[in-house]
Amino acid sequence: MLAVEDVHLAYGASIALRGVSLELHKGEVTCLLGRNGVGKTSLLRAIAGQLPIKAGKVVLDGQDLARLPTHGRARAGLALVPQGREVFPRLTVQENLETGFAARRSGRIEEHLYELFPVLKQMLHRKGGDLSGGQQQQLAIARALVTDPTVLLLDEPTEGIQPNIVDQIGEVVAGLARTGRMAILLVEQYLDFAFRHADQILVMDRGRIVLAGAANEIDPEEVRRLVAV
Numbered sequence: 010m011l012a013v014e015d016v017h018l019a020y021g022a023s024i025a026l027r028g029v030s031l032e033l034h035k036g037e038v039t040c041l042l043g044r045n046g047v048g049k050t051s052l053l054r055a056i057a058g059q060l061p062i063k064a065g066k067v068v069l070d071g072q073d074l075a076r077l078p079t080h081g082r083a084r085a086g087l088a089l090v091p092q093g094r095e096v097f098p099r100l101t102v103q104e105n106l107e108t109g110f111a112a113r114r115s116g117r118i119e120e121h122l123y124e125l126f127p128v129l130k131q132m133l134h135r136k137g138g139d140l141s142g143g144q145q146q147q148l149a150i151a152r153a154l155v156t157d158p159t160v161l162l163l164d165e166p167t168e169g170i171q172p173n174i175v176d177q178i179g180e181v182v183a184g185l186a187r188t189g190r191m192a193i194l195l196v197e198q199y200l201d202f203a204f205r206h207a208d209q210i211l212v213m214d215r216g217r218i219v220l221a222g223a224a225n226e227i228d229p230e231e232v233r234r235l236v237a238v
């Protein structure tokens with residue numbers, strides 16, 4: 010349903026993506042792995058329309074998103090949970106969630122969001138900056154879900170988060186995929202997490218996808234070798 014076709018991206022003279030192609034499918038979790046600096050964040054931001062691409066295509070349900078700006082892509086069904094979460098520290102949890110409305114497709118914050126993240130309901134009136142890292146990550150994911158996306162992009166959602174919350178996030182992501190309503194692309198550092206939750210695994214190196222396959226078919230040792238620092 011989402012196809013990235015031969016995408017090239019550069020920051021001035023510095024080339025970040027050298028012809029990336031991939032496909033995401035509804036109901037599936039795709040994990041994107043790779044060492045620091047190989048272009049993972051650039052790829053997600055290019056898909057979300059936050060960075061202009063030099064060449065290639067991003068096609069959602071047959072529609073070329075090329076000229077659609079970020080907010081147009083959100084309306085088309087794309088949502089990005091950025092690396093580092095980017096929760097607004099001085100806004101309350103509720104206000105942070107409401108910022109998702111700017112790009113909303115459904116009308117209000119649905120109760121099921123609080124079922125996914127009960128802790129947010131208890132903390133609705135607390136400031137974003139007062140939450141723990143794990144709670145902020147849950148808030149960042151919930152804020153993306155407010156837009157009712159069909160493609161959810163998550164950039165290192167488990168970075169710097171304590172293990173029990175990592176598990177919770179994994180369960181939520183897997184649960185979202187199981188609804189069959191969205192395709193999920195998740196950048197991940199932990200191989201265990203990737204192999205536990207992914208249907209498809211992609212490994213990037215220096216601006217290219219160098220290994221791709223079904224999680225139950227791909228060679229874990231080869232993946233490990235490519236992401237080892």
Ligand SMILES: Nc1ncnc2c1ncn2[C@@H]1O[C@H](COP(=O)(O)OP(=O)(O)O)[C@@H](O)[C@H]1O
Pocket residue numbers: 020023024025043044045046047048049050051052
């Ligand atoms: N805003 C930027 N300006 C210039 N170069 C950048 C910028 N953002 C990222 N880069 C460079 O692009 C490459 C890919 O970065 P990034 O996509 O953040 O990688 P990853 O997410 O895999 O760590 C790196 O070499 C990085 O230094």
Ligand SMILES: [Mg+2]
Pocket residue numbers: 049050051092164
């Ligand atoms: Mg990154």
